[in-house]
Amino acid sequence: MHESPITGNGDVVKARQAVRVLAQEARLSLVDQTKLVTAASELARNTLSYGGGGTMRASIVTRGTSTGVKVVFSDQGPGIPDLDLALTDGWSSGRGMGLGLSGARRLADEFTLDSAPGKGTTVSVLKWAR
Amino acid sequence: MTNVGESDRLVGLLTQGREEFTGKWVRGVTSTLAGRLTAAEVQQDLNELYTALVEALRNGGVATRNEAYGEVRSLLTELSRNRARQGFSPTETAFSVLALKDVLEPALADGADVKAYLQLARVLDDLGLYTIEVHAKTREEIISAQAEQLLELSTPVVKLWDGVVGVPLVGTLDSARTQVVMEKLLQSLLDLNATHAIVDITGVPAVDTQVAQHLLKTVVAARMMGAECVISGIRPQIAQTIVALGIEFGDITTKATLADALRHALDRIEERGPVEIGGLL
Numbered sequence: 082m083h084e085s086p087i088t089g090n091g092d093v094v095k096a097r098q099a100v101r102v103l104a105q106e107a108r109l110s111l112v113d114q115t116k117l118v119t120a121a122s123e124l125a126r127n128t129l130s131y132g133g134g135g136t137m138r139a140s141i142v143t144r145g146t147s148t149g150v151k152v153v154f155s156d157q158g159p160g161i162p163d164l165d166l167a168l169t170d171g172w173s174s175g176r177g178m179g180l181g182l183s184g185a186r187r188l189a190d191e192f193t194l195d196s197a198p199g200k201g202t203t204v205s206v207l208k209w210a211r
Numbered sequence: 212m213t214n215v216g217e218s219d220r221l222v223g224l225l226t227q228g229r230e231e232f233t234g235k236w237v238r239g240v241t242s243t244l245a246g247r248l249t250a251a252e253v254q255q256d257l258n259e260l261y262t263a264l265v266e267a268l269r270n271g272g273v274a275t276r277n278e279a280y281g282e283v284r285s286l287l288t289e290l291s292r293n294r295a296r297q298g299f300s301p302t303e304t305a306f307s308v309l310a311l312k313d314v315l316e317p318a319l320a321d322g323a324d325v326k327a328y329l330q331l332a333r334v335l336d337d338l339g340l341y342t343i344e345v346h347a348k349t350r351e352e353i354i355s356a357q358a359e360q361l362l363e364l365s366t367p368v369v370k371l372w373d374g375v376v377g378v379p380l381v382g383t384l385d386s387a388r389t390q391v392v393m394e395k396l397l398q399s400l401l402d403l404n405a406t407h408a409i410v411d412i413t414g415v416p417a418v419d420t421q422v423a424q425h426l427l428k429t430v431v432a433a434r435m436m437g438a439e440c441v442i443s444g445i446r447p448q449i450a451q452t453i454v455a456l457g458i459e460f461g462d463i464t465t466k467a468t469l470a471d472a473l474r475h476a477l478d479r480i481e482e483r484g485p486v487e488i489g490g491l492l
């Protein structure tokens with residue numbers, strides 16, 4: 082279990098590196114490593130820029146005979162009022178491409194998004210080794 | 212200035228004992244610097260400082276914010292900046308000032324001297340803190356200057372061919388790096404009279420939406436200067452990730468390797484060459 086704060090740009094870089102290490106440990110293929118690292122990078126930056134900072138928890142998980150890496154980001158920020166809108170390709174409340182959240186969902190094997198106004202946001206991505 | 216009178220005694224003490232005090236002060240400071248500065252160098256700094264300090268006490272009392280301390284401050288600024296550049300620690304630097312306290316303590320004769328000493332101790336504490344402040348600021352300046360240099364070094368723009376410049380990107384692309392890359396690329400397009408630019412991302416470990424956005428901006432800027440821009444070094448795992456993310460590079464030419472990109476640029480130059488000459492004639 083790896084836990085680290087996401088409170089600055091340097092933390093986003095560190096988060097990516099930590100996820101990369103776990104993905105290698107769990108023997109994800111190079112493509113899957115890159116996909117998970119990229120998804121984590123998107124979510125870490127959202128946590129920072131929209132959630133006002135938060136934490137990342139990353140761990141190796143097993144289910145039956147499968148091994149994977151799960152990464153969870155949580156913040157106590159303003160939350161997302163409209164989840165469907167936030168998950169729409171190309172929609173951004175800022176000046177981004179609006180592809181981070183929806184892209185992370187496509188990059189992961191399993192994706193959860195839990196958010197409500199005033200309640201903060203928790204997003205998780207999971208990638209299985211195959 | 213009510214405290215000018217109170218410091219008269221201090222000025223008298225320091226003027227009288229000048230030889231003895233400065234001698235001990237220089238020896239004390241030199242010994243802590245472990246040979247990294249000679250006694251002569253330390254002596255010059257501290258003698259000047261001693262003179263300025265006595266002057267300041269005479270004219271401004273113990274109020275170190277008083278403008279009478281202007282000279283003392285500028286000497287301390289210079290001393291701290293030099294020490295920071297030479298790699299001395301903030302503690303070592305502040306000690307140069309604070310060591311004067313140790314020198315004066317044994318010279319105390321009676322109760323009145325003790326009061327004078329305590330006043331001077333407060334002055335020296337103030338000045339010691341000031342040296343730490345300047346030292347920290349100088350070190351910050353040095354660090355950011357070095358980071359800037361590194362930023363430039365890690366993103367060199369190279370001339371690959373007549374009319375073709377290349378930018379090999381390595382590592383994490385943040386906003387600051389991208390800004391530098393973009394400026395350097397645009398400047399070299401101009402300086403080298405180049406018509407083609409190749410941005411190679413073989414050394415970039417992951418391309419997320421932020422990196423992609425930075426890349427796209429760079430390409431657009433190069434185009435505005437009339438250059439064609441190719442992105443090369445897109446490895447298979449990066450290509451698949453970009454597609455899954457949903458990023459579209461639009462009509463931007465991408466190539467697997469730098470060699471492919473260069474070949475493409477040269478083909479384009481050959482195609483375009485006669486047309487351009489025709490236009491000029």
Ligand SMILES: Nc1ncnc2c1ncn2[C@@H]1O[C@H](COP(=O)(O)OP(=O)(O)OP(=O)(O)O)[C@@H](O)[C@H]1O
Nearest residue numbers: 127131132167173174177178179180181182202420
């Ligand atoms: N942790 C969060 N807290 C609050 N709002 C969020 C959070 N994460 C995402 N959002 C909202 O969802 C929107 C879409 O996020 P997404 O990552 O897809 O796009 P973006 O960050 O705006 O742009 P980019 O393509 O650069 O990631 C954001 O603009 C923001 O309004």
Ligand SMILES: [Mg+2]
Nearest residue numbers: 127177181182
């Ligand atoms: Mg985002």
